[in-house]
Amino acid sequence: MGYQALYRVWRPQNFKDVVGQKHVTKTLQNALMQGKISHAYLFSGPRGTGKTSAAKILAKAVNCENPQSGEPCNECDICKGISDGSIPDCIEIDAASNSGVNEIRDIRDKVKYAPNVAKYKVYIIDEVHMLSIEAFNALLKTLEEPPKHVIFILATTEPHKIPSTIISRCQRFDFKRISPQAIADRMRHILNDSSQSYEEEALQLIARVAEGGMRDALSLLDQAVSFSEDQLTVQDALLITGSVSQQKLNELAFSIVKAEPEKSIRTLHDLLSEGKDPSRIIEDLITYFRDLLLYQSSPGMKDYLERAVVDETFMQLAESYEKDQIFHIIRELNQAQQEMKWTNHAQIYLEVYLVKLSQRKKETIHSSVKDQIDLLNDKILSLEQEIQQLKEAKVSSPVQKEESRKGQNPQRGQKKAFKAPVGKIENILANATKQNLHMVKSNWAQLLEQLKRSHSALLNDAEPVAASDRGCVVKFKYDIHCQMAMNNEEFVHIMNTMLTNLFQKQVELVGVPEDQWGVIRQSFLSQHRDLVKDPSKEQPEGDPLIEEARKLVGENLLEIKD
Known part of the structure; x- marks a missing residue:
C-alpha cells in the first residue's frame, strides 16, 4: 500500500517510544538486562494503550543479536524480521477468531x-x-511448564474474563489509560516531524476525546489532518470528533445561569443542526461544568481542566455561578445522561433537562444540603412550639389542681388535662398476656408505616405497654400528645382497624399519659398483690413439676418464669 495510517507508521519500536507506561517498560527492561525472563506474561488494559506493541518489542528484545540496555537494536535481521512478520518464530494469534480448543x-x-x-x-x-x-x-499445563525456548505473551482488554488459574501462571502488567497531555505531546512530535502546522488547542481537544487511547488519538488526528487544508484548526478537530466548541458551551452556561430557556434551546438546536450527537453534547456539558467547579474551587489548577480553556468568558462564568448551582447542574445532567442511554428520544430528554435547568433562577436553586437545612429549621420551629405548649401546660396544671381543691372553677378557655379511662385500662390489665404484648410490639413498626405522616407523628414518643384480646394500652410521654391522639377520631378508628386485623378480633386502642400510667399500674398491682403472693387462695393447684422442684430446692431458691 502506498499510504499507511498514522498509528501503524508510528507504532512504537522501542520501549522508550511506548507512551505513558513507564511502570511496564522499565520493569521489562530491567528484567532483560538481568536475564530474568519469565515464561509467560499477561498484558491487560484499555484499548490503544500499547499492549500488542509492547509484546512485539519484548519479542524483539529477547531475540535481538545486539541488545542495548534492554532495548532491541531494530537493525539486526531478527529485529527486522519480527517487525515485518517474516520470521516464523514470533507467532501472533488472534484469539477472537481462534477461540476453539x-x-x-x-x-x-x-x-x-x-x-x-x-x-x-x-x-x-x-x-x-x-x-x-x-x-x-x-493451554493450562503448557503455559505452566513450557519448553525453555518458548515464551507466551497474552494480551487482553478484559482480564476479569480470564480464569484465575491462567493469571496465576503469568507475570501480569496492567497498562493504564494515557494522560491527555502525554497523547498531545506524542501528536505534536508526529506533526512536527511531518512539517504539518496546527493549533495547540486542536491537539488538546483530540487528546481529550481519545479517552486515554493512543491509537484512537492517532486515528482522529489522521482524519483531522486529511480534512484540514494548510493548518489543523480547532474547528477541524471539532467537526471530526463531534465535540462542542467552548463558545457554544459558554452560551449554554450563560442561558442556564440567566434563566433563559429559549436561548438554551436555540443553542442546542444549532448544535444538532451541525450534526452533533446529543450524548456527545451532554458529555461535554458535564465535563465543562466539572472544569468550572474545579477552577472556581482553585484557580491555580488550570492544568487539571479537561474540556475548558480559561479565558475571560470562562472566568466571568466562574464568578456568576455558586457551587451549589454547579452541584445541582452536574447531578441533573448525570441523571439525564443515564436516562438517555435507554431511550430512542435522547434529544427530547436533553431539551427537557436544559429547560428545567434554565427555568430555575439563581436565587431559587437549592442544593440538597440547603434543602436539608431548611427542613431542619422547620422541625426546630415545630419543636419549640410544642415545648412552649408543654411549659404552659405544666404551669397551669398546679393552678388548676389548687383551684379544684378549693372548689373554684378554672379560667374559661383553658384546656382541661387529659384523663385516662382507668376502668378500661384495668380491664385490659386483668386479661393482658405477654404473648399479646409481644405480638403488638413486633408489628409496631409495620403499623406505623401504614399510617399517614400526621398520624404516625402522634406516636413518636408512644409505645404499647399492655395488650389483651379486647384492648391495647399505649403509653404517651406527654399529656398533650395523648390528648391530641385520642381526640382524633380518624386516628383512633384507623388504629382500631389495624389492631383488629392483627388480632383477628375486635380490639380497642386506649391511650394513657406516662405519669398516669405509673399510678394506674401501681394501683392495679396493689389490688391484686394478695393474689400474686398466695396463688393457692384463688388459683387452681400448680404444675406438678413446679411442686416437685419446690420440694427439692426450697421456696427461696425457686424462680418461676412465664
Missing part, C-alpha cells in the same frame, strides 16, 4: 519444536479472554 491443541503440539532462527519462540495471543473454557484448559 483445536487451535490451542495445535499450539501445544508445536511448542516442543525448537525455533528456526531466533533464540526464543514467542507466542503473542491477542484478546486472550475470547478463548473458550476448553481452550483455556488445553
Whole structure:
C-alpha cells in the first residue's frame, strides 16, 4: 500500500517510544538486562494503550543479536524480521477468531519444536479472554511448564474474563489509560516531524476525546489532518470528533445561569443542526461544568481542566455561578445522561433537562444540603412550639389542681388535662398476656408505616405497654400528645382497624399519659398483690413439676418464669 495510517507508521519500536507506561517498560527492561525472563506474561488494559506493541518489542528484545540496555537494536535481521512478520518464530494469534480448543491443541503440539532462527519462540495471543473454557484448559499445563525456548505473551482488554488459574501462571502488567497531555505531546512530535502546522488547542481537544487511547488519538488526528487544508484548526478537530466548541458551551452556561430557556434551546438546536450527537453534547456539558467547579474551587489548577480553556468568558462564568448551582447542574445532567442511554428520544430528554435547568433562577436553586437545612429549621420551629405548649401546660396544671381543691372553677378557655379511662385500662390489665404484648410490639413498626405522616407523628414518643384480646394500652410521654391522639377520631378508628386485623378480633386502642400510667399500674398491682403472693387462695393447684422442684430446692431458691 502506498499510504499507511498514522498509528501503524508510528507504532512504537522501542520501549522508550511506548507512551505513558513507564511502570511496564522499565520493569521489562530491567528484567532483560538481568536475564530474568519469565515464561509467560499477561498484558491487560484499555484499548490503544500499547499492549500488542509492547509484546512485539519484548519479542524483539529477547531475540535481538545486539541488545542495548534492554532495548532491541531494530537493525539486526531478527529485529527486522519480527517487525515485518517474516520470521516464523514470533507467532501472533488472534484469539477472537481462534477461540476453539483445536487451535490451542495445535499450539501445544508445536511448542516442543525448537525455533528456526531466533533464540526464543514467542507466542503473542491477542484478546486472550475470547478463548473458550476448553481452550483455556488445553493451554493450562503448557503455559505452566513450557519448553525453555518458548515464551507466551497474552494480551487482553478484559482480564476479569480470564480464569484465575491462567493469571496465576503469568507475570501480569496492567497498562493504564494515557494522560491527555502525554497523547498531545506524542501528536505534536508526529506533526512536527511531518512539517504539518496546527493549533495547540486542536491537539488538546483530540487528546481529550481519545479517552486515554493512543491509537484512537492517532486515528482522529489522521482524519483531522486529511480534512484540514494548510493548518489543523480547532474547528477541524471539532467537526471530526463531534465535540462542542467552548463558545457554544459558554452560551449554554450563560442561558442556564440567566434563566433563559429559549436561548438554551436555540443553542442546542444549532448544535444538532451541525450534526452533533446529543450524548456527545451532554458529555461535554458535564465535563465543562466539572472544569468550572474545579477552577472556581482553585484557580491555580488550570492544568487539571479537561474540556475548558480559561479565558475571560470562562472566568466571568466562574464568578456568576455558586457551587451549589454547579452541584445541582452536574447531578441533573448525570441523571439525564443515564436516562438517555435507554431511550430512542435522547434529544427530547436533553431539551427537557436544559429547560428545567434554565427555568430555575439563581436565587431559587437549592442544593440538597440547603434543602436539608431548611427542613431542619422547620422541625426546630415545630419543636419549640410544642415545648412552649408543654411549659404552659405544666404551669397551669398546679393552678388548676389548687383551684379544684378549693372548689373554684378554672379560667374559661383553658384546656382541661387529659384523663385516662382507668376502668378500661384495668380491664385490659386483668386479661393482658405477654404473648399479646409481644405480638403488638413486633408489628409496631409495620403499623406505623401504614399510617399517614400526621398520624404516625402522634406516636413518636408512644409505645404499647399492655395488650389483651379486647384492648391495647399505649403509653404517651406527654399529656398533650395523648390528648391530641385520642381526640382524633380518624386516628383512633384507623388504629382500631389495624389492631383488629392483627388480632383477628375486635380490639380497642386506649391511650394513657406516662405519669398516669405509673399510678394506674401501681394501683392495679396493689389490688391484686394478695393474689400474686398466695396463688393457692384463688388459683387452681400448680404444675406438678413446679411442686416437685419446690420440694427439692426450697421456696427461696425457686424462680418461676412465664
